[in-house]
Amino acid sequence: MSVNATVPGPSAGLDFDMLAVEDVSRHFGRRRALSHISFQASRGTILGLLGPNGAGKSTMLALLGTLLRPTSGVIRYGARAHADSSPALRAAIGVLGHDLFLYPELTALENLAFFAALCGVAEPGGAATSALERAGLADRANDPVSSFSRGMRQRVALERALIHVPRLALLDEPFTGLDDASTAALVARLRSLRDAGAIVILATHDLDLAEGLLDHAVFLRDGRMVESLARPEALRATYRTVMTRGRA
Numbered sequence: 001m002s003v004n005a006t007v008p009g010p011s012a013g014l015d016f017d018m019l020a021v022e023d024v025s026r027h028f029g030r031r032r033a034l035s036h037i038s039f040q041a042s043r044g045t046i047l048g049l050l051g052p053n054g055a056g057k058s059t060m061l062a063l064l065g066t067l068l069r070p071t072s073g074v075i076r077y078g079a080r081a082h083a084d085s086s087p088a089l090r091a092a093i094g095v096l097g098h099d100l101f102l103y104p105e106l107t108a109l110e111n112l113a114f115f116a117a118l119c120g121v122a123e124p125g126g127a128a129t130s131a132l133e134r135a136g137l138a139d140r141a142n143d144p145v146s147s148f149s150r151g152m153r154q155r156v157a158l159e160r161a162l163i164h165v166p167r168l169a170l171l172d173e174p175f176t177g178l179d180d181a182s183t184a185a186l187v188a189r190l191r192s193l194r195d196a197g198a199i200v201i202l203a204t205h206d207l208d209l210a211e212g213l214l215d216h217a218v219f220l221r222d223g224r225m226v227e228s229l230a231r232p233e234a235l236r237a238t239y240r241t242v243m244t245r246g247r248a
Contacts, residue, residue, distance in 0.1 A: 014077065014078075014080060014086070014088040014089045014091070014167075015078075015092065015167055016043075016077045016078025016079075016080065016092070016167060016168075017042060017078060018042050018043070018076070018077075018078055019040065019041045019042075019064070019076070019077060019168060019201075020074075020076040021037055021038055021039050021040070021060075021064075021073070022038055022073055022074045022076065023036050023037070023038055023072070023073040024036070024038070024063065024070045024073030024074070024075060025037070025070060025071050025072045025073055026056075026059055026063060026068060026070055027071045032223050033056050033059045033223050034056045034059055034060060034220075034224075035223050035224050036073070036225075037056075037060065037073070037218075037220075037224075037225050038073075038225070039216070039218050039225070041201065041216065042199070043167070043197045043198065043199055044194055044195065044196075044197050044198070044199075045194065045199055045200070045215045045216060046190060046191075046194050046200040046202065046213060046214055046215050046216075047199075047200070047202075047214065047215065047216045047218065048201075048202055048203070048204060048210050048213075048217045049202070049203040049204075049218050049220060050203075050204070050210070050217055050220070051219060051220035051221055051243075052221065052243070054222070055221050055222065055223065056222075056223040056224075057172070058097075058098075058203065059223075060203075060220070061095070061097070061170045061172050061201065061203055063075060064093075064168070064170055065093055065095045065170050066082060066089065066090055066093065069082065070082065077089060077092070091119065091120070091164065091166075092166055092167040092168060093166050093168045093169075093170065094162050094163075094164065094166035094168070094169045095161055095170045095172075096157055096160075096161040096169075096170070096171045096172060096174055098172060098173065100153055100154065100156075100157035100160075101157065101160065102145050102153060102156060102157055103145065104144065104145045105144060105145075105146060106144065106145060107142050107145070108132055108137055108140055108141055108142075108143065108145055108156050109125075109128050109129065109141040109142060111128075111145055111156060111160065112124075112128035112131050112132065112156065112159055112160060112163055113125050113127075113128040115160045116128055116131075116163045116164070119163060119164035120164070121163060121164050127163055128163070129141065131159035131162070132159065134159065134189070135155040135156060135158070135159050136155070136182075136185070137152060137155060137156065140152070149177070150176070150177035151177040151179055151182055153177070154174070154176055154177045154178060155178070155182060155186075158171075158174060158186070158189075162193075167198060167199060168198070168199045168201070169193060169198055169200045169201070170201050170202075171200065171201070171202040171203070172202075172203050173203060173204055173205065174186060174190075174202055175204060175206050175209050183209060187209065187213055190202070190213065191213070194215070207235045207236045208236070211235045211236070214231070214232060214235075215231060216228070216230050216231070217232045217238075219239065219242045219243070221243060226242055226243070226245065227242045227245075
């Protein structure tokens, strides 16, 4: 899985240098999935959303990806507010979720070329070929995705999320199904995205893999932000301390 990738900025989307979450809450009926969350991330930043199951991490990613609207509060993409979301804003966002959104009957190359064309990428075939080279799957380009392991599908799905060179990359458990070599390559790839100016927001349970990777960490518990730390160290011990705070 090669990491020779650059991110000059969104290929067809709205550009922005700052993501700001301002007092955001999201309710589903009487259930409060998120309550009064605030944080910021600037270009060239990897921010981690950390917390147990049910903490609200996936809901936060859905809000950032404009898939949900806040019940209250504002999300700003530079000067553009979430309420003003448009195709241009969404074109600047790439999302990797639990559902990989790949067509199993199509080859890896066909999948990525399709999504590249859907996103308005120039020369989608060439973009797909380059993406598979970055994923270390160029030799499997013409094989159907149904024949791939979970880790291989995960790598293709990551390239799908990044095929249009988004400014904001939202990744939900991106290390799922990856072996050690692919995990190390993914970490290097995320760092290269950051170095090239992307804003990367990832939710993960794997604190060992996140160790040393995050520029900022937002700790969520029961839909509330319990801590926000810049460049957290000793992440597992910090997580344990934060998550037990106020619970005697």
